[in-house]
Amino acid sequence: MTAVIQPPAGVRPAPAVDLMELYRRMRLLRCLDEALADLVEQGLVRGPMHLGIGQEAAGIGATAALEDGDLVTATHRPHAQYVGLGLPLGRTLAEMMGRADGQCGGRGGHMLIADRAHGLLGPSGIVGHSLLLAVGHGLAQRRAGLGRVTLCVTGDGAVNSGAFNEALNMVALWRLPVVVLVENNRYGLSVRLDRHVHQTALHRRAGGYGIPAVQVDGNDVEAVREAVQGAVGRARSAGGPTLVEAVTYRNCPFSGSDRGGYQDPAEAEGLTDPLRLAAERLLARGRRPEELAEADGRAAREIAQAVAFAEASPWPEAADLVALAARWDGEGGR
Amino acid sequence: MTRLTYAQALNDALRGEMLRDERIVLLGEDIGVYGGVFSVTSGLLEQFGPDRVLDTPISENGIVGAAVGMAMSGLRPVVEIMYTDFLCLALDSIANGAAVFPFAYGGQVSMPLVIRTQGGAGANAGPQHSKSLEAWTAHLPGVHTVLPSNPADAKGLLTSALRSSEPVVLVEHKLLYGTEGEVPEGEHLVPLERAQVVRPGRDATVIALSRMVGEALVAAEQLAEQQLDVEVIDVRSLRPLDVATLAASARRTGRVVVAGEAWVRYGPTAEIAAAVTEAAFAELRAPVVRVGSLGVPYPASPALEPTVLPDADTLRRAVEDLVKSAR
Ligand SMILES: Cc1ncc(C[n+]2csc(CCOP(=O)(O)OP(=O)(O)O)c2C)c(N)n1
Ligand SMILES: [Mg+2]
Numbered sequence: 077m078t079a080v081i082q083p084p085a086g087v088r089p090a091p092a093v094d095l096m097e098l099y100r101r102m103r104l105l106r107c108l109d110e111a112l113a114d115l116v117e118q119g120l121v122r123g124p125m126h127l128g129i130g131q132e133a134a135g136i137g138a139t140a141a142l143e144d145g146d147l148v149t150a151t152h153r154p155h156a157q158y159v160g161l162g163l164p165l166g167r168t169l170a171e172m173m174g175r176a177d178g179q180c181g182g183r184g185g186h187m188l189i190a191d192r193a194h195g196l197l198g199p200s201g202i203v204g205h206s207l208l209l210a211v212g213h214g215l216a217q218r219r220a221g222l223g224r225v226t227l228c229v230t231g232d233g234a235v236n237s238g239a240f241n242e243a244l245n246m247v248a249l250w251r252l253p254v255v256v257l258v259e260n261n262r263y264g265l266s267v268r269l270d271r272h273v274h275q276t277a278l279h280r281r282a283g284g285y286g287i288p289a290v291q292v293d294g295n296d297v298e299a300v301r302e303a304v305q306g307a308v309g310r311a312r313s314a315g316g317p318t319l320v321e322a323v324t325y326r327n328c329p330f331s332g333s334d335r336g337g338y339q340d341p342a343e344a345e346g347l348t349d350p351l352r353l354a355a356e357r358l359l360a361r362g363r364r365p366e367e368l369a370e371a372d373g374r375a376a377r378e379i380a381q382a383v384a385f386a387e388a389s390p391w392p393e394a395a396d397l398v399a400l401a402a403r404w405d406g407e408g409g410r
Numbered sequence: 411m412t413r414l415t416y417a418q419a420l421n422d423a424l425r426g427e428m429l430r431d432e433r434i435v436l437l438g439e440d441i442g443v444y445g446g447v448f449s450v451t452s453g454l455l456e457q458f459g460p461d462r463v464l465d466t467p468i469s470e471n472g473i474v475g476a477a478v479g480m481a482m483s484g485l486r487p488v489v490e491i492m493y494t495d496f497l498c499l500a501l502d503s504i505a506n507g508a509a510v511f512p513f514a515y516g517g518q519v520s521m522p523l524v525i526r527t528q529g530g531a532g533a534n535a536g537p538q539h540s541k542s543l544e545a546w547t548a549h550l551p552g553v554h555t556v557l558p559s560n561p562a563d564a565k566g567l568l569t570s571a572l573r574s575s576e577p578v579v580l581v582e583h584k585l586l587y588g589t590e591g592e593v594p595e596g597e598h599l600v601p602l603e604r605a606q607v608v609r610p611g612r613d614a615t616v617i618a619l620s621r622m623v624g625e626a627l628v629a630a631e632q633l634a635e636q637q638l639d640v641e642v643i644d645v646r647s648l649r650p651l652d653v654a655t656l657a658a659s660a661r662r663t664g665r666v667v668v669a670g671e672a673w674v675r676y677g678p679t680a681e682i683a684a685a686v687t688e689a690a691f692a693e694l695r696a697p698v699v700r701v702g703s704l705g706v707p708y709p710a711s712p713a714l715e716p717t718v719l720p721d722a723d724t725l726r727r728a729v730e731d732l733v734k735s736a737r
């Protein structure tokens with residue numbers, strides 16, 4: 077999975093991302109989610125809210141394997157893609173708060189933030205959608221012939237959707253440039269992996285569709301990046317789809333309304349937090365603790381600024397919606 | 411009588427009927443160990459065991475399709491679909507399965523299937539978690555669609571559904587789960603085909619669905635201050651529709667507003683308005699007015715959602731305008 081494959085001409089390679097940068101992104105994501113937990117508590121962000129505390133390495137590692145011009149589809153838990161793809165976080169938080177400066181003008185909310193310029197098209201709150209969208213993107217990319225790739229992020233719960241079966245067959249059948257990243261956090265909402273799927277080694281499923289697959293430690297950001305890089309390289313060189321299963325754990329409530337009680341506290345004990353793992357590795361490679369503290373401080377400041385931007389953003393005007401309804405309803409609608 | 415929330419009343423109905431009828435089996439996402447995202451199935455796995463309360467994979471069409479087979483095989487499946495929005499994934503099993511087999515197989519099978527789902531906006535949940543799609547199942551001959559607006563009806567309608575031999579879709583409302591009300595203890599049945607006059611009045615009729623019943627009652631109180639005496643009717647059952655009760659009121663008041671959360675175009679209020687107009691045209695003093703959501707997807711922003719979603723104010727203004735325009 078380590079083969080280095082040159083991207084076709086026209087694909088602008090992303091700047092090389094070292095572990096320090098991956099750590100910085102994971103810290104930014106952690107700070108974002110921690111800030112969001114507070115904003116939800118204060119009532120400044122309303123509606124469902126799915127944080128990814130404990131799962132940062134999977135999403136951050138995967139997006140770091142992409143090049144400019146690639147596309148990403150994501151789930152109801154999309155913050156790792158927001159940060160990993162470099163979305164402007166002030167606007168992103170404004171969207172989550174329902175403000176006018178949000179990427180979608182407040183219409184989408186936290187799980188429907190698309191950002192075409194950053195390659196995010198897009199997350200969806202319906203389990204399974206990311207897989208189907210990826211088939212479409214893959215077809216368009218193959219047709220365009222520019223060597224672009226789609227990273228499709230999905231969850232362990234989503235592998236039981238009909239969409240998973242339909243999408244995997246299509247990407248395999250048409251050899252589409254799609255990388256399916258299954259973020260296996262061992263729960264689909266409250267239902268433990270072994271209670272919702274019989275074959276719990278999810279990457280084994282890929283064999284049934286005739287696609288290569290790999291399982292990685294989803295808390296090891298470098299391992300994820302390397303696995304996805306290999307898969308992306310294959311997709312880019314017309315080698316077809318790959319499934320990457322990143323095994324991780326959600327160390328936070330499922331959503332704002334989670335009553336808890338279904339996770340066994342012992343489960344989390346042996347786990348290494350992805351940020352701690354990366355920090356220890358950085359120190360072992362000669363980075364100084366002050367450098368990490370400096371990165372942590374910078375992330376916290378960046379998020380504080382983004383929150384301040386979002387809070388200052390105006391509310392959207394509803395007049396647009398009224399005009400839209402008039403056009404769609406014809407005369408005499410509401 | 412006992413005071414229960416809407417969620418507890420539903421739980422009470424499930425528990426009571428599961429004790430009474432061993433054929434009842436519950437299926438759904440997160441309904442077992444967790445007790446349901448809205449706590450409706452809380453405690454039932456512990457009481458009835460994993461053979462009767464199944465936590466399912468995220469496979470909506472799969473579980474509704476399986477439930478259709480279970481019903482044909484003599485069980486009484488009750489499926490929870492977490493959000494009405496996800497019922498879209500299971501429409502095939504309802505429209506091409508549950509609605510068809512009892513009819514097409516010449517009476518060899520019955521379809522004692524209950525689908526509980528939950529819809530509605532007002533929780534800033536955005537375009538994929540806020541819709542009101544009851545018109546879609548109400549459109550199907552052979553399928554009952556009922557919408558309880560209060561805890562007592564929640565228990566009574568669900569109990570009747572659990573005793574029906576025909577498929578019933580029970581559409582709950584996310585903002586009603588925590589509301590409290592008096593609920594009869596023990597057996598309590600509400601017929602699956604009867605509307606209910608919840609506030610008598612002489613000057614105008616508001617025919618309301620689900621959460622809009624409560625909004626209509628608030629509007630009626632405000633209108634009473636202007637000496638307007640408004641009758642409020644809870645539709646309860648979209649199909650079969652209790653046209654007799656609705657039309658009798660329309661004939662008495664001559665002015666009718668139909669209120670539901672769903673979009674107006676092709677929504678449930680359209681059918682109700684047409685049915686009332688057909689039955690009471692001569693006595694109507696103005697065209698029936700419909701109140702529903704603005705015809706756009708539900709935006710997540712708390713600044714935008716209230717523009718889309720009707721409330722007591724929208725209803726009050728609709729009645730005021732209607733009274734002004736009527737002959
Ligand atoms: C079709 C559909 N069914 C159910 C849901 C409700 N729901 C949202 S997330 C979720 C669990 C998804 O599990 P998984 O794919 O493992 O993602 P995770 O939440 O663990 O990140 C469920 C059941 C939904 N959004 N869409
Ligand atoms: Mg999961």
